[in-house]
Amino acid sequence: MELIDILWRQDIDLGAGREVFDYSHRQKEHELQRQRQREEEERLQRLQEEKKALLAQLQLDEETGEFVPRAPPSSQQTTTPPEKVQPAVFTEEDVGTLSFDECMQLLEETFPLVEAIETSAPTLDPSVLPAAHGSPVMMGPQPQPLLSATPPPQKPLPDLEQAWMELLSIPELQQCLNMQMGDVVEPQGYSATSTSPVVQEPNYPFYLPKMTDVITVPAESVCSSGYQSSFEGAFAGAVPADSPGQATLEAPDLNGAFSVESFCDMFYPDLTDTTISHGGLLGEGGSEGTALAELPEETPVKPMDISEFTLGEGFASKEAEVEFPDSDSGLSLDASPNNGSPEKSTVDDSSFGYSDSDMEEMDSNPGSTKSDYTETFPLSFVAESIQGNSGAHSQPGSSQDQNAGHPKTELAEDAGHDKPPFTKDKHRRRMEARLSRDEQRAKALQIPLAVDLIINLPVDDFNELMSKHQLNEAQLALVRDIRRRGKNKVAAQNCRKRKMESIAGLECELDSLREEKERLLQERSENDTNLRQAKQELSSLYKEVFSMLRDEEGKPYSPSEYSLQQTSDGNVYLVPRVKKTTGKTRGN
DNA sequence: TCGATATGTCATGCC
DNA sequence: ATGGCATGACATATC
Numbered sequence: 001m002e003l004i005d006i007l008w009r010q011d012i013d014l015g016a017g018r019e020v021f022d023y024s025h026r027q028k029e030h031e032l033q034r035q036r037q038r039e040e041e042e043r044l045q046r047l048q049e050e051k052k053a054l055l056a057q058l059q060l061d062e063e064t065g066e067f068v069p070r071a072p073p074s075s076q077q078t079t080t081p082p083e084k085v086q087p088a089v090f091t092e093e094d095v096g097t098l099s100f101d102e103c104m105q106l107l108e109e110t111f112p113l114v115e116a117i118e119t120s121a122p123t124l125d126p127s128v129l130p131a132a133h134g135s136p137v138m139m140g141p142q143p144q145p146l147l148s149a150t151p152p153p154q155k156p157l158p159d160l161e162q163a164w165m166e167l168l169s170i171p172e173l174q175q176c177l178n179m180q181m182g183d184v185v186e187p188q189g190y191s192a193t194s195t196s197p198v199v200q201e202p203n204y205p206f207y208l209p210k211m212t213d214v215i216t217v218p219a220e221s222v223c224s225s226g227y228q229s230s231f232e233g234a235f236a237g238a239v240p241a242d243s244p245g246q247a248t249l250e251a252p253d254l255n256g257a258f259s260v261e262s263f264c265d266m267f268y269p270d271l272t273d274t275t276i277s278h279g280g281l282l283g284e285g286g287s288e289g290t291a292l293a294e295l296p297e298e299t300p301v302k303p304m305d306i307s308e309f310t311l312g313e314g315f316a317s318k319e320a321e322v323e324f325p326d327s328d329s330g331l332s333l334d335a336s337p338n339n340g341s342p343e344k345s346t347v348d349d350s351s352f353g354y355s356d357s358d359m360e361e362m363d364s365n366p367g368s369t370k371s372d373y374t375e376t377f378p379l380s381f382v383a384e385s386i387q388g389n390s391g392a393h394s395q396p397g398s399s400q401d402q403n404a405g406h407p408k409t410e411l412a413e414d415a416g417h418d419k420p421p422f423t424k425d426k427h428r429r430r431m432e433a434r435l436s437r438d439e440q441r442a443k444a445l446q447i448p449l450a451v452d453l454i455i456n457l458p459v460d461d462f463n464e465l466m467s468k469h470q471l472n473e474a475q476l477a478l479v480r481d482i483r484r485r486g487k488n489k490v491a492a493q494n495c496r497k498r499k500m501e502s503i504a505g506l507e508c509e510l511d512s513l514r515e516e517k518e519r520l521l522q523e524r525s526e527n528d529t530n531l532r533q534a535k536q537e538l539s540s541l542y543k544e545v546f547s548m549l550r551d552e553e554g555k556p557y558s559p560s561e562y563s564l565q566q567t568s569d570g571n572v573y574l575v576p577r578v579k580k581t582t583g584k585t586r587g588n
Numbered sequence: 589t590c591g592a593t594a595t596g597t598c599a600t601g602c603c
Numbered sequence: 604a605t606g607g608c609a610t611g612a613c614a615t616a617t618c
Contacts, residue, residue, distance in 0.1 A: 484597095485597070493595085
């Protein structure tokens with residue numbers, strides 16, 4: 001009882017009155033029942049005794065075979081008539097009281113019976129009520145209604161069933177159901193094929209068993225059975241018995257007003273109720289329940305978001321495609337060295353014409369890599385296709401419809417498929433993307449020429465090719481830009497190569513020059529050495545020669561007074577150092 | 589985080 | 604006049 005009380009206080013539907021779970025209460029009822037049975041037995045006993053007494057007073061009429069009252073003495077008549085009448089009256093009353101008691105007893109019995117039924121089929125009574133006019137159980141005193149009320153459950157069924165079949169066969173209703181189920185089930189991630197068909201075609205075959213067997217309230221069965229069918233796995237056991245309170249409350253309304261609108265209207269509150277109540281009931285499933293309650297709000301938004309998103313993307317891409325045109329001149333004039341500030345919206349819009357720079361800007365965006373651009377166009381195409389799908393969104397229950405519910409996620413997935421690998425071989429992908437960037441541009445404008453051709457063909461051939469293909473202005477501009485960029489790229493590569501080669505050559509020359517310098521320095525030092533040596537030799541030779549010279553007297557010349565000098569003709573003269581002495585020239 | 593390096597692109601001058 | 608080349612300068616990504 002404590003548990004029951006706890007549940008009861010939490011306003012959780014127990015499927016029956018709280019008293020039902022009270023053992024003492026049941027005991028009391030049992031005792032009461034016993035007492036009534038005893039009283040009834042006593043009454044029956046009394047009745048039999050009275051009947052015996054009556055029979056004892058009767059006399060068999062030989063002719064008619066009837067029991068005829070004996071002719072009593074007059075004194076006795078006063079007493080007997082009452083006795084005589086009384087039995088008659090009494091018997092009538094007795095029948096009435098007996099039936100009333102039976103009714104009461106039945107009432108006593110049916111109460112638990114009804115409750116027992118309610119627990120198993122909580123909505124028995126409500127379904128019966130409309131056919132039985134009100135609540136016979138409560139109005140119980142009259143036996144007829146009660147007696148007629150117990151069997152009816154089977155009676156209204158075929159009608160009800162038929163009514164529900166008709167109701168469920170109404171297209172709008174099916175749509176209504178569809179929406180409901182879709183809103184409820186789809187967000188859960190159940191596949192469209194699993195949900196929509198169940199909702200669409202075999203609706204009532206699916207639900208009818210419940211209706212026929214258990215006689216549940218249609219609203220309950222329709223709404224929550226589909227709901228339950230989808231979530232049986234998750235909710236089984238968690239929701240032992242459907243909340244009869246809601247059913248009993250809502251059923252009369254349902255049966256009272258049997259229109260489609262009311263029916264449809266009924267689904268929404270009921271569903272929300274069920275979801276909410278389930279969410280409240282479930283411990284773990286609570287999150288699911290809340291998620292369910294929230295999702296119907298989110299799901300309708302998604303297509304809108306996508307349409308906007310796709311619109312934006314498609315629009316942007318289309319603009320890019322259309323306005324690609326502006327040409328090289330535009331680039332050189334407009335885009336000047338402003339590359340430093342690529343993200344300017346003005347540039348984006350006005351000079352979008354200069355697609356290339358924009359592309360560059362887009363591409364070179366730190367966050368978005370080259371592949372972003374390459375993905376932009378496929379993305380736009382996908383977006384357009386999805387938009388097309390969303391156009392057919394109105395078709396209920398279609399797989400496209402289901403898809404349209406997740407296009408954003410699909411997009412995200414697509415984008416996600418492309419992007420995540422970035423982390424791994426990012427470099428390689430980037431390089432590939434870079435290499436094929438102009439090809440992507442050409443694809444974007446649907447240029448039917450290979451980029452290699454565009455770049456590498458000689459001018460004449462290139463012009464001829466251009467003349468062959470009828471290209472619009474944008475395409476021509478892009479082709480020219482591609483050619484220019486391609487050639488300039490090669491030129492830059494060559495230039496850098498040459499520069500590197502030049503640098504290498506200069507470094508090599510520098511090395512050789514250094515080596516030569518070394519060599520020259522060494523040679524110079526050698527020459528210096530030789531020169532010094534030669535000077536020494538010459539000096540010694542000079543001294544030797546000078547010392548061998550003698551004057552007329554046979555005396556050697558003083559080196560301080562004379563010196564040997566050689567003239568250009570090769571003659572050597574002894575020249576006096578002092579001027580006052582006139583020098584004599586002596587030949588060898 | 590910073591510097592070095594690689595690469596693409598633009599602007600410009602020259603042929 | 605035009606196309607192409609050469610090259611300095613800039614931007615970005617990557618190491």
